[in-house]
Amino acid sequence: MTLGIEVNKLQLRYGSFTALHDLTFKLDGGKIYGLLGRNGSGKTSLLSILASFRLQSAGSVSIGGEAPFENAKMMEQVCFIQESGHMNEGFSVRDALSLAASCWPNWDDAYAAKLVKLYDLPLKKRATTLSRGMKSALGVTIGLASRAPVTIFDESYLGMDAPSRYTFYEQLLNDYMEHPRTIILSTHLIEEVASLFEEVLIIDKGRLIVHEETESIRTKGRAVTGPAEAVDRFAQGKTVFGEQKLGRTKSVTVFGELDDAACERAISEGLELGPVSLQDLFVHMTKRKGDEQ
Amino acid sequence: MFDDRSPIYQQIADKIKEDIISGVLLEDEQVMSTNQYAAFYRINPATAAKGFQLLTDEGILYKKRGIGMFVSGEARQSLLAQRRDVFFEEVVDKMLAEADKIGVPVGDIIKRIESVKGRDEA
Amino acid sequence: MNRKRRHPAINVALKLLYTYRWTIGIYWLVFLCIYVAIGVILRSPTVGAEMDAQGIWEGASTSPKVFLLVIGILMTPLSLASFVSNGVTRRHFIWGVSGLLVVYSAISAIIMVIGYPIEQWIYDKYDWPLELSNPHLFKDASQFGLIFVEYFFLFIAFFGSGWLIGSCFYRFNWKLAVVLILLAILPAMAMETVISADWIGSILQKAYDIERASLAAVIPLALCIVALVFASVFLLLRKVPVKRKVLS
Numbered sequence: 022m023t024l025g026i027e028v029n030k031l032q033l034r035y036g037s038f039t040a041l042h043d044l045t046f047k048l049d050g051g052k053i054y055g056l057l058g059r060n061g062s063g064k065t066s067l068l069s070i071l072a073s074f075r076l077q078s079a080g081s082v083s084i085g086g087e088a089p090f091e092n093a094k095m096m097e098q099v100c101f102i103q104e105s106g107h108m109n110e111g112f113s114v115r116d117a118l119s120l121a122a123s124c125w126p127n128w129d130d131a132y133a134a135k136l137v138k139l140y141d142l143p144l145k146k147r148a149t150t151l152s153r154g155m156k157s158a159l160g161v162t163i164g165l166a167s168r169a170p171v172t173i174f175d176e177s178y179l180g181m182d183a184p185s186r187y188t189f190y191e192q193l194l195n196d197y198m199e200h201p202r203t204i205i206l207s208t209h210l211i212e213e214v215a216s217l218f219e220e221v222l223i224i225d226k227g228r229l230i231v232h233e234e235t236e237s238i239r240t241k242g243r244a245v246t247g248p249a250e251a252v253d254r255f256a257q258g259k260t261v262f263g264e265q266k267l268g269r270t271k272s273v274t275v276f277g278e279l280d281d282a283a284c285e286r287a288i289s290e291g292l293e294l295g296p297v298s299l300q301d302l303f304v305h306m307t308k309r310k311g312d313e314q
Numbered sequence: 315m316f317d318d319r320s321p322i323y324q325q326i327a328d329k330i331k332e333d334i335i336s337g338v339l340l341e342d343e344q345v346m347s348t349n350q351y352a353a354f355y356r357i358n359p360a361t362a363a364k365g366f367q368l369l370t371d372e373g374i375l376y377k378k379r380g381i382g383m384f385v386s387g388e389a390r391q392s393l394l395a396q397r398r399d400v401f402f403e404e405v406v407d408k409m410l411a412e413a414d415k416i417g418v419p420v421g422d423i424i425k426r427i428e429s430v431k432g433r434d435e436a
Numbered sequence: 437m438n439r440k441r442r443h444p445a446i447n448v449a450l451k452l453l454y455t456y457r458w459t460i461g462i463y464w465l466v467f468l469c470i471y472v473a474i475g476v477i478l479r480s481p482t483v484g485a486e487m488d489a490q491g492i493w494e495g496a497s498t499s500p501k502v503f504l505l506v507i508g509i510l511m512t513p514l515s516l517a518s519f520v521s522n523g524v525t526r527r528h529f530i531w532g533v534s535g536l537l538v539v540y541s542a543i544s545a546i547i548m549v550i551g552y553p554i555e556q557w558i559y560d561k562y563d564w565p566l567e568l569s570n571p572h573l574f575k576d577a578s579q580f581g582l583i584f585v586e587y588f589f590l591f592i593a594f595f596g597s598g599w600l601i602g603s604c605f606y607r608f609n610w611k612l613a614v615v616l617i618l619l620a621i622l623p624a625m626a627m628e629t630v631i632s633a634d635w636i637g638s639i640l641q642k643a644y645d646i647e648r649a650s651l652a653a654v655i656p657l658a659l660c661i662v663a664l665v666f667a668s669v670f671l672l673l674r675k676v677p678v679k680r681k682v683l684s
Contacts, residue, residue: 053358074520074678091674093444097523107517107678109455116455117518123447124522169523190356198349198359216322216357236321236361296318 023051024085024098024170024203026071031080033066033227040066042227044080048220050171053197055218055235056207059307063227064207065103068175071205072101084171097126100169102160102177108148114159115144118166125167132196133166139188153180161189165196173205186210190217211300221299225307235299242297243279246272251290262305274305322357326365331374334389335397341390345375345383444524448532449539452515456507460540463503464547471496475555479564491566493548493555497587497634500544501594505624508537508598512606512673520678530670537595545587552577571637573651586633589658593627596665603672606679623665630657 031044040063048054058064069075070082073090082088089095108117118137122128137144140158143151148159157180164172178186194217197204208214215221221238223231231238245252249271256273264273274297279287287294316325333339348366352359366383369375374389413423442450475492511533519529556577559566566577574582600620605613628636631654 052360069677072521073525076675076677091525091527093525093528096520096525097444100523101521107521109518110514111455112518120451120518121522123441123451124444124519124524126441187356191353194356194359195353198352216316216355216361219358219360235358236323236364239318240321296320298318 023201025050026171026203027083029081031070031082032078033070033075034078040227044229046222046229046232048203050203051201052219053204053206053217055214055221056205056224057211057221057303058224062224064224065175067224068101068173068205068207072099072173074101097124098169099171099173100125100164100167101173101175102164103175104157104160104177104179110149112148113145114142114148117148117159118163121163121167125169127168129166129168133162136162136165136192140185154182154185157181158185165192168200168202171203175207176209179209186213190214193217211303212298215299223303223306230306238302239299241276241278242302243275244272244295244297245275245287245292246270246295247290247292251292255287255290255292263308274301276302316355322361323364323368326351326362327368330369331393334374334385335393339385341385341387343385345385347382444528445531445535448519448524448529449536452533452536455515467499491555491559491568493551494568494570495634496551497548497590501590504541504544504591504595505598508595509602511599512603516606516673517678526673526676530673533599534666537592537599541588541592541595544591545584548587549580549583552583570634571641572633573631573654585655586631589662590627590631590633592662593624593665596662597621597624599669600665603669607672607676623661627658627661630654630661
């Protein structure tokens with residue numbers, strides 16, 4: 022079962038601070054989406070609203086055509102896993118899994134057991150005394166085994182070491198292929214995960230600045246390097262992010278469609294066109310004044 | 315595995331083409347499914363599917379309903395022909411430009427080619 | 437893969453009961469040991485001489501009331517987040533805890549009810565006289581129904597007040613919550629006044645000359661207080677955001 026998500030003019034205010042400004046987007050569902058944003062960009066606020074952890078201040082959210090907040094049927098279709106989770110005090114790992122199993126309609130016990138083994142989770146240990154990496158592993162185990170039609174992971178693999186993270190990506194991908202659902206991954210480790218995303222959303226300062234297919238963003242970014250004057254000429258009228266100078270050579274990042282003719286012109290003027298990683302694009306797009314220092 | 319030079323689906327298509335040319339994948343042989351590809355390279359299956367679609371559109375792959383994707387019979391030939399078409403522009407001209415840049419006389423290049431040709435015919 | 441599952445509210449109640457199983461079990465065990473010990477000491481030759489016709493079970497209700505108050509305080513901060521983050525609505529959580537309140541208060545009241553005839557039996561065996569020394573809803577220790585009613589409402593009021601306090605701490609910042617304790621404890625105090633039992637009843641009647649209302653009035657009043665508690669918690673929690681930390 023795949024559920025689509027529609028968000029319309031969503032706003033979230035904490036007192037006088039506005040965390041989300043008029044967010045509007047539509048997700049068809051059944052895909053793996055990447056949500057990128059700097060710390061404090063409003064990523065977690067948005068995800069909290071989707072998961073009914075919070076009620077929005079204005080605007081509407083609809084998942085599978087229904088508003089999810091306090092909607093019993095919808096809330097049990099959206100599983101939101103944050104890094105350290107919300108463990109009951111005194112719950113053991115086994116208790117936490119048992120609680121999750123009793124709440125999620127699509128829970129798969131066998132799959133959960135497999136993940137527990139894979140991550141070597143200590144069933145009898147208190148969930149709150151686990152190491153950060155183990156807490157993350159427990160979180161993703163619950164998230165994956167819930168098989169919720171909308172599953173959201175908010176940097177829930179940050180505390181894990183690289184091998185555990187790669188296990189997660191592998192498990193996520195394989196289970197997604199076997200049981201297609203809507204998955205949203207919010208991350209800082211962009212380069213590691215970018216190849217998993219079908220679509221990418223970038224949030225900055227509470228606004229949605231990008232919503233595209235991953236492949237098309239990738240092709241839109243180019244690093245143009247060459248003699249400074251030629252670079253400036255070429256970059257005229259285009260969206261430019263960042264620039265670096267080394268002697269007479271200049272390098273800028275250009276964002277936008279570049280057809281073959283434009284590319285050939287660039288090369289003929291002695292310019293070099295290079296690729297820009299999604300991570301670099303993200304850094305450029307979300308730059309703030311204090312970053313240069 | 316994949317870099318940022320071109321879209322991943324393009325790189326997948328190029329990889330499969332390379333495998334066909336070099337004989338790793340034979341004509342009428344079944345290729346891995348998009349899901350297997352996705353799992354192997356740890357990429358989104360939609361991306362793998364896009365790459366396969368590209369190849370299907372170009373006639374390099376064809377689909378057998380219910381079974382999977384196969385390399386088409388003329389795939390190797392047509393790919394080799396494509397490569398031959400652009401060989402002079404993309405390989406030879408570029409070599410000559412490089413030679414020119416670093417100061418290798420064309421005469422030397424011709425001598426080299428002749429000696430290789432002589433060796434081959436011997 | 438859809439399996440048959442319990443209703444979410446029932447699941448909440450059962451999971452919470454399971455969470456507190458040791459706390460509850462050990463509490464009653466220790467409680468009974470202490471009261472047996474007190475009983476033994478009071479009846480020993482040195483102390484016993486001055487204790488005429490005094491039972492100890494009658495005064496035993498303070499401890500369970502406080503215990504229930506504390507458990508009530510812990511309810512929301514320690515478990516709301518873990519249920520809502522597993523897809524349970526706040527409404528179902530509130531229903532589940534309400535159900536737990538009713539059931540556990542009833543069980544505690546039944547324990548108190550059972551204590552009376554047991555005490556009577558022990559006293560009879562040793563030929564000690566036994567009388568109720570404070571006012572109650574019931575006149576003698578055999579009116580099980582009335583005993584149950586008295587304790588049930590008192591317990592649920594304390595449990596409920598605790599739940600209100602805990603919910604205030606979850607919803608508001610701790611400074612405001614501390615002030616709100618004054619309001620949140622009112623249901624418990626109101627119930628004590630309405631039921632007018634035990635030493636509070638004794639004070640009200642002797643010092644303030646306030647007579648308890650008739651039974652026909654007491655029960656509806658008690659039910660109103662209980663309804664007020666549940667309604668207040670519902671208003672507090674129905675849109676509360678799930679927080680990362682227990683106290684903000």
